[in-house]
Amino acid sequence: MRLSPDEIIFWQYGFVKLNATIVFTWGLIFLLAVGAKLITRHLSTDLTRTRWQNMLEIIVTGIEKQLGEVGLSQPRTYLGFLGTIFLFVAAASLCTIFPGYEPPTGSLSTTVALSLCVFVAVPFYGIAGQGLSEYLHSYMAPTPIMLPFNIISEISRTLALAIRLFGNMMSGTMIIAILLTITPFFFPILMTVLGLLTGMVQAYIFSILAAVYIAAATQVRVTKPATLQE
């Protein structure tokens, strides 16, 4: 039984290989980039604009608004990273409606890669936001005793991110595969619909959690002067 699209290997040369995960990821990148390019080629700054432009504006401003609500004071700074996570995961889930398609997020390699990106991005934005020493001090807050626990939490939440997304996406495809063998006609469609919903929810959860982690890392700077004054 195939658990991951990693197992479909189109081409291999020693360590280097071209599997379904990478190929479908390229497909998604192409779809997203070309779609965005086509739509944003003729953007209007007038009051009248195309439906496609409206759609893109709704998506971008919606993401921006969500990031602001999470607690990021300047959502535009993180829009490129967090917005792309959301769009990639969402697109990967939505494309499951195409037959023969395997979502790259159903591969643990992809989710680990994304989680690693978040794992690096949190200290990156934290240090950029409040400076190296301030950021490192936050690991020893409220007391230095908390240092190992903070480090463990940092690693475990990254792991949790990767496993959660992988589990959900993998289970979706697994369930459909199993149901196809049992009730091949009607029920798998319902499950696909459910899978679409789950995929969107997972995209939301993944990006929002990443936003929350980054916000937690950068927000110290804002709250600290207030505590000092007390």
Next chain:
Amino acid sequence: MLIDWFTVGAQIVNFFILVWLLKRFLYKPVINAIDAREKRIARELASADAKAAEAQKERDDFQTKNEDFDRQRATLLSEAAEEAHTERQRLFDEARHDAEELRVKRQKALQNEASSLQEAVSRRTRHEVFAITRKTLADLATTSLEEQMVEVFTRRLKEMDEQVKTELAASLAKSSDPAVVRSRFELPPEQQAILQKALNETFSAEIRIRFETSPDIISGIELASDGRKIAWSIEDYLMSLEEAVDELLQEKKQPKTNDEQPIQERTSP
């Protein structure tokens, strides 16, 4: 093994490529477009606000001007009404004054006319009365009346004042012509003789006399000599009566003109 580390590395690279691509083709242009639109809307709103403020200001100005105009018009109207009222009062007073003057003038004219008519009537009446009297006495004048008159004349000669008598005597003596005795009718010879005798006795001299008749003498006898005259006739009485009546009328006229004063005072406003 579920994790293929080559795939992980490749996916990380893929992810960053996607981030870069989306930043370039999606986020930046869309956000720029939104910002540009927001700026444009803000600009248009600001300009609309400015226009609205200007319109409001203009409306206020217009309203103020309108109110000023209304106030001015009301003032002018009230002034005009006041003037018209004053002018009307003035014209009314003038007309009343003119009417009053006219009335006074007419009254005066009427009074004048009345007084002249009255005068004419009185003159005419007087004239008629005297004419009737003269006619009556003339009708009554007969020879016997002449006799009576001669008798009266002689008596008066005798009763005459001494001074007058001497003056008349001197005049008679001085005159070369005979004295003239005039009467209405021819005196009979006996009467003439009585007269001659009476004159002679009165003046103690022979008086030459000539008898004449005159229609002017209504009834009576007149002795004239060298400009001096002694007479008794009804004409004399009538003449003196007429004079007295004239004097009376003149006196009556005088107070009448004085009476006009209070009338004038009453008519003036």
